[in-house]
Amino acid sequence: MIEISNLTKHMGNNTIVSDFSFSAGQQECLGLFGQDHTAKTVLFDVIAGSTQPSSGHINIQGFDTQTHPLEARQLVGYQLSNDLGHPTMSVKAFLDFIAAIRGFRGTEKRDRLEQSIARLELFPVLDAPLDLLSIAWKRKVAIAQAILHGPALLLLDEPTEGLAQDQKHAFKALIQSLTQEMAVIIASRHCEELSELCTRALVIANGRLVADTPLPDLQRDSRHFQAVTLTAETPLDLLALAVLPGVAGIEEHRNAPGTVTVLAMPGHTIYPHINTLIASRRWKINSLNLEPGRLNDVVHHLTKEASH
Amino acid sequence: MRLLPIILRRQLTSYARSPSTYLNIAIFLILSVTLGLYVSPWREQNGSDLQVFFRFHPSLYLLLIPALTTQLWSDETNAGFFSLMKTLPITTLEWIVGKFLAAWLVASTALFLMFPLVIIANYLGNADNGVIASQFLASWLLAGSYLSAGCFICALVHHRTVIFVLTLGLLLTTSGLSYVLDSLEHQTPIWLIDSLASLSPTWRFSSIDDGKLTLRDILYFISMILAFLTATTVTLNYKHR
Known part of the structure; x- marks a missing residue:
């Protein structure tokens, strides 16, 4: 073609x-x-x-x-x-x-x-x-x-x-x-x-x-691939989230209190674990999103790499 | 040359839709007739031809031609439109020749509107229609060569005002050439003056205008047109790279 x-x-x-x-x-x-x-x-x-x-x-x-x-x-x-x-x-x-x-x-x-x-x-x-x-x-x-x-x-x-x-x-x-x-x-x-x-x-x-x-x-390739963003009314137990299997880190949103993004280690799925944790702790969750990966970040990263 | 009629039609519509075309043609006609009637007494000079009207054309074209050419390329002042034209399956030559012919047709219309003068001349006395025809031809060819020079300038610069000033400048130089040559008469060798003089369109124009229609003069104008159109094509092709 x-x-x-x-x-x-x-x-x-x-x-x-x-x-x-x-x-x-x-x-x-x-x-x-x-x-x-x-x-x-x-x-x-x-x-x-x-x-x-x-x-x-x-x-x-x-x-x-x-x-x-x-x-x-x-x-x-x-x-x-x-x-x-x-x-x-x-x-x-x-x-x-x-x-x-x-x-x-x-x-x-x-x-x-x-x-x-x-x-x-x-x-x-x-x-x-x-x-x-x-x-x-x-x-x-x-x-x-x-x-x-x-x-x-x-x-x-x-x-x-x-x-x-x-x-x-x-x-x-x-x-x-x-x-x-x-x-x-x-x-x-x-x-x-x-x-x-x-x-x-x-x-x-x-x-x-x-x-x-x-x-x-x-x-x-994105850091946010398989990441989960959740918003809760009550303060979350971040430590409990951090020790879940496959969790690479937690990002707190500065301008939106109560919202955190949980990053997954490459090759791991953390969504089901987070769901179980929410169910067992009875957190009041307003939104729960599984991210497909942030392309803008990847492109930005690749561009930076190329210029070095 | 398959797409030439499309470009031609598009340019003619754009001329027809713009009020300034009518204004320019009207000014051209009014000036050429009033100058002819008032500056030199046509009726007293037995009036067998229309030389009194036509001899102002080289200067009057200085007003008409730059106006026509700027309008011709005004489409391309928009960057988006101009780059789009470059992606269309059309050759630069088709594009330029189409535009040029449209402008020449408009100039011919202006010239054709002087036709009532021929009827008046025939009515008033024994007009020499052969001479009149050659005067029309000369003026038409002159308009064509000025227009092609105008197209070349438009290919070089895109700013409307700059185009107008440059066209005016170039045409003033060519028409002013004869005056410069007159003043040089006694200082420089005669062959130099002669060869320079033969380059001046005004000089060629007046020789056809007198009724001496020679192949050499016609070829001069045609080659001027071809040369400038080729230069325009080459310039635009170069700019496309």
């Missing part, structure tokens, strides 16, 4: 991306994580063909982006992180223009437009000029233009920026349905949001690929 080999990109004297290789297959959803936003955006720009790599190759369904730029671009849909804007062009006119450039005519063009407008529910803003839209709407229009031509590879750069919490659910459903049709790569600072969507995680630090693993593996 897409194969990237030894990709390097210099900008001025800086090396933004160095010796980057990975490949992705159809119906895969990749999360591209990392603290450095520029590296992710530049990587996307190079894949989409808007900048040329300094060295290395990108192959999208057999088309090299350097030797067959137009064919490769036709296979890619790209939602840029830059704000889309135009003083007079309306959303409808803009999408129509993009569809025309993508080579659609007549009824096919109309069908494509309707499909992608319906998918992103753009009906309320169709006649509004691009400049007047809020950030969330602009994101939606940008995604609509990216999926218009049914690309084989969809690049989303910070797609959830500016979305309200309730819109994020709709967005997740959309990405899940898109993953059925195409390969999706999502770059984001908010890893946790994507943990349910992505199957694989790429972590980029200092321009290098420092991790390329299934997302659950990355979560397993």
